[in-house]
Amino acid sequence: MTSSMEDSSHGADREQLEAMARLARYYALKMTTKARSGHPTSAMSATDLMVGLLFGGIFRYDLDDPDHPNNDRLIFSKGHATPLFYSLWLLADRLTEDELMTYREFGSELEGHPTPRFRYCDAATGSLGQGLAIGVGMAIAGKYLDELPFRTYVLLGDSEMAEGSQWEAIQLAAHYRLDHLVGIIDVNRLGQRGETMYGHDLGAYEERIAAFGWDTIVIDGHSFPEIIDAYVQAAQDTERPTMIIARTIKGKGVTFLEDENGWHGVGVSEEQLPEALADLGEVNTSVRGRVLMPEDLRPAPPSVRPVGEIAYTEDAVATRTAYGNALNRIFDAFPMIVSVDGEVGNSTRAERFKEEHPYHFFEMYIAEQNMAGVALGLARRGRIPFASSFSAFLSRAHDQFRMSQYSDANLKVVGSHAGVSIGQDGPSQMGLEDMAMFRAIPDCAVLYPCDAISTEKLVEAAARHEGMVYIRTTRMKTPIIYDPDDDIAIGGCAVLRQSDDDVATVVGAGVTVHEALRAHDALAAEGVAIRVIDAFSIQPLDVDTLRQAGEQAGPIITVEDHYPAGGLGEAVAAALAADPVAVHILAVRKRPMSGLPADLLDYEEISADAIAEKVRAVI
DSSP states (O other): OOOHHHHOSSSOOHHHHHHHHHHHHHHHHHHHHHHTOSOHHHHHHHHHHHHHHHHTTOOBOOTTOTTOTTOOEEEESSGGGHHHHHHHHHHTTSSOHHHHTTTTOTTOSSOSSOOTTSTTOOSOOOSTTOHHHHHHHHHHIIIIIIOOOOOEEEEEESGGGGSHHHHHHHHHHHHTTOTTEEEEEEEOSBOSSSBOSSTTOHHHHHHHHHHTTOEEEEEETTOHHHHHHHHHHHTSOOSSOEEEEEEOOTTTTOTTTTTOTTOTTOOOOTTTHHHHHHHHOOOOTTOOOOOBOOOOOOOOOOOOOOOOOOOOOSSEEEHHHHHHHHHHHHTTTOTTEEEEESSOHHHHSTHHHHHHOGGGEEEOOSOHHHHHHHHHHHHHTTOEEEEEEEGGGGGGGHHHHHHHGGGTOOOEEEEESBSGGGOTTOGGGOBOSHHHHHHTSTTOEEEOOSSHHHHHHHHHHHHHSSSOEEEEOOSSEEEOOOOTTSOOOTTOOEEEEOOTTOOOEEEEOTHHHHHHHHHHHHHHTTTOOOEEEEOOEEESOOHHHHHHHHHHHOSEEEEOSSOSTTSHHHHHHHHTTTSSOOEEEEOOOSOOOSOOHHHHHHHTTOSHHHHHHHHHHHO
């Protein structure tokens, strides 16, 4: 039987592929020895798999246009294999040897784990277990949104297959029939500190992955005929994703490294390098490969129409409801919006968007880590993803959100049911750490609207904003206090009450804005005037307005339905640290429990009564 490799007239032949693989291993050794760090043995096990993919007549990619919409995508989920990743682009004649030798140097684009600072990197990886979810997002974009035939390839390590996020991705890829998604598991047996869970038992992977609804192909990961045949087979449209399970040898090509424990993350010394390079055999440093061009197919340009008007007839609306309304209102102006939700759309109100735009909504089920990864994949394919779940549950995906910043993610996250004000459901459902989590991500805007109109305007602002945004929404209905023409923007705030006689300033956000307004009225009846500020943009803060309030109407009292660590109060206190104004923080300090929202606000001392009492105390 003639192999697909022997039939191919487009890709390199076996001899050429073997020469390129030797050169890739050669550079993996040299660059890590020079850097005195890195993971050469992890790169060497996957070398044949990746050389076969890029140069064996399989991969389609316009090297002059990495953003071409029909390029195949390549994600190294095992991000520590960068010595291989960068060597591939040298083989494609897009890096020089001198550039390769800057690996891991300060200022080099060739970082220890890949980031899009390097133009041929699709997404930042290195925190294991995330690449497949990102690939799912890209494959969803290709199949259901762009309707393009490009394929998404994800290189996976066998160690990271212990991560639950991988199996979330495997389930969802099968559910969405992502037949243009191909995973490649580099089963080299050894992890960081010894043998992996299944070692070289390829059947264990095959049995489990096939049970989830994937096509599986088991191969020798160092046999180019088997490798090419596997990729050709994976290109068949079966309505199922494909996982190539490859038996490989860690440190392949160097006798004293092969299948030896203790070499993970360790380069060979300068004294050992000559012996290692000699073991590879004759190396042709001028060999280069050819990457085939994709079809020049592009999605139809979206139709953009003016944004709709904000209109509410009710006196009180939950901000979570306004979020769902806002997505529908602005979609005509932002047709690249996609909603992904963690099976709580009837609570986050993302279901309102699903009802009107079902082809732009993707259910992620109870898989928040995968929701975050898929959203990043969609963002990297040019979409504007809004990922929504209960604010409390987003903590499960903090690592994915943390990593998204390194992919320059245009990602919007919405956390509903924030704070103790959700009431009777109790502490397991109360997001009380979420603002701290997203404030810790540099350049991530953190927004907390208090009514329907400010929510609508901040959702629209988030869609316009290039970068990460977190929007915190509330379960309970709150009074509408703004008009549609009010200025509500990222980085702003609103002074809701002020006078020349103000003796203190209360700064709230979300539900506590309404508590502050009630406290204002109660104190006014006593002849005490206070300033009230709605800090709907917690990051970035409107520091100038806060500073002016401190000068004119200090001290400042912040009040928030959030734990004190990392919340509104700490943000204000840090911003005004050099100013001669006292900042007092009211926040959730007691362990919450089930109860009526009003009772919980009183219990945590963030209610109107508590605010008024604090004002009396500080003046």
